[in-house]
Amino acid sequence: MLHSLLALVAFLAGVTLAPVYDGLERKLRAAVHTRIGPPILQTWYDLVKLFSKELVIPEGGSWCALSAVLELTALIASVALLNYVPLAVTSGTVGAEVVAFIALLSVATALTIVRAVAQNNVYSVVGGFREFTLALSSEPFLVFSYLALVAGGERPVFKLSSLLILAISSYVLSSRIPYDIAEAEPELSAGVNIELAGPLLGVATMSTLLRRFLAAELTALALVLVVGFESYQALVLALALTPVVWVAHALVSILLGRTRVDMGPKALLLTLLPLSVVTVVIYGLGL
């Protein structure tokens, strides 16, 4: 009961705080740039403004709008389900919520690609293709490391290794530099979002923010699980750590440049594949 209550609070906090964390990131970015930057609530102001505009359906029609809304729905559900993962760890079983979380995350990625292709714009199509390539080179590792952490049992080295894979692949999930190639403003003029405006752009922006929240919370949760916390304690700690991870993600993105579609996925595969093999070997050794 307590965990369910906490999960509900965590879900509501996640949805409402993601834009605030983004405001924090913008402040941090501005500080590194020696700028003042916008107010911390600016992202919320932007979202309110976008949702107050008239609805503009881009060329490509309702498929684009539908996939954008479904993508956001899938991500909201993912945020809700993630809060139940500590319970599954405590019970030591991979339950429906764990599998549903993975499925919803993959569905959200697929819907991003559908949204991009439905826009009938060569830049959104190129962006969609880039999103697909990135997903192929990172999401299988995200799923693998997530399951390993949930059902890995008492193997500290194995968990640490899985945590490293999850940290890298969840950063890719956040669509930040260097992996923002699906949007890549100077190259593709916003790519997957090029034709979006008003409420639909608001929906797409919210989806990006929830992805970033998920990326931060996933890493935070993995960290507290590896340390040994369980159940609601793990959830509370993960929620407290989420803004810290978000800021760490922001710092990484500020210090790097954008990768290229033929470089980034290759580098990811060259890093994550050997790490995964080593992790499996560690599991086999019972470490």
Place this chain on the structure above:
Amino acid sequence: MTEPVGKLIEELKNLGGKVEEVRGREIYLVASRDSLRSLAKALYSAGAYLKTCAGVDERPIQGVLSVYYIFGLDELGVDVILRVPVTEEDARVPTIVPEVPAADWCELEARDMIGVEITGRPVRRLVLPEDWPEGVYPLRKDFDYSTRPLRGFRSELPEEVGVPLGPYHPALHEPEYFELYVDGEKVVDVVYRGFHVHRGIEKLAESPRFTYKQVPFLAERICGICGFVHSSCYVMAVEKAAGIEVPERAEFIRSIVLEVERLHSHLLWLGVAAHLLGYDAGFMHAWRIREHTMVLAEYLTGSRKTYGINIIGGVRKDLNVDKLDKTLKTLATVREEFVKLAEVMLSVPQIRSRASGTGVLSRFEARALSVVGPVARASGLYRDVRKDYPYFAYREVSFKVPLYTEGDNLARLLVRVEEVLESIEIIKQLIDKLPGGPIAVESWDIPPYRRAVAAIEAPRGEDVHFIITGVGKPYRWRVRAPTYQNIPALRAMLRGAPLADAPLTIASIDPCFSCTDRVVVYDLKTGSRRTLRISGGVPPCPL
């Protein structure tokens, strides 16, 4: 005249060239159209590059239309100018593009502006819009500046674009237009269409409202970044033609301001390059340091922007000597902060990996296309007007010309990084050696129908102004900005490169485009066509 130059002149004479005039480092030859190609070939084989060509309506003074081809022998520090006169009734000149590929644009421009037909090559309109009436040539003397010919407003864009957001659009300050033909994400060919904002400045300078004294104000408005380069180049051309000896102090002041402009321009470009590579921290800090260079300009000239300084025969206002100490301190700050920024920026893995090996322009292509400035120096061409044709106070200072052979985006970036440091040292040397005396000649006289070529090393490369003096104002003033010379090289640089690197490669020549250039992408597989916007601060300006 040195021995190699003498030998070359003899060879050119044997090929049909007639020496018209030798003025300082400029040798004027008249050539028939039959001998033009062999003369051009001989000059090119001798190591010359084509600075530009210019069509001139000389009917009022010589009864002919002429095309001037300005070749630079940078290793000898000499310009050879071929003039090919033709009658109005038989206004045809053979192309020299097979011998000198760099002549592609200026031949087409001469065809557009004075109506000399170029034979032996495919022709198209370069500068004039497609709906400009046939047989109307704006730079002919019988075409009045205030004439506005009736135009049909024919669209230049194919219909399949639908509603074109560019090249003409309120949001686009200065449109340029690239068509990138892509296969997947690989660029396989490029077509360029520019000159949408051609302002007719050369014609304007010939109009009754302008005099010699007023043209510097016009010249410096050619560019928002390197306006002082253009006004300097104009006054230098007039001073050379009229034989005006500029006081030494004025030459020092001009050189100092030119280097401040270079600092400003390179820092601006570096920020843009960082932004295009997604490294916005580099962009912000480059532009923060750039702010110091505007303060430098204010200390030295009283104005953050380097406008209104040049006059024929000198400069309008002396340097503020009370602020020289502050200037040196600010220079030290710029150097210190720039070195840190360059170190950090070049250590960002994505900057190195994405700039390295992309947008490659080989030495052979660079020479064939007569590219200039950092683009030439990054491709192994030792070409810098400050060294090759020393002007103003540059002969009084020592500096290094950065040279790289890779010809890629990284090489062009490194050339500019090193040039910032060299510029700081040049300014320090110039301030240290600043002589006393007047800052302008008291009076001057400009005889009509004298010719001169002036060249200045602008931040983007060699800026060339060719002038034929007239009565009270220039008879013909030809401006060739460095971007004009470097854009044709983009085709070679972009072909075979990833689409993702196209914005960086286009920006790597530091083009004078507006912040919202348009790029059109054709997908060869699907046949689809859309426009791509290069956002974010490519500096404003061009002709």
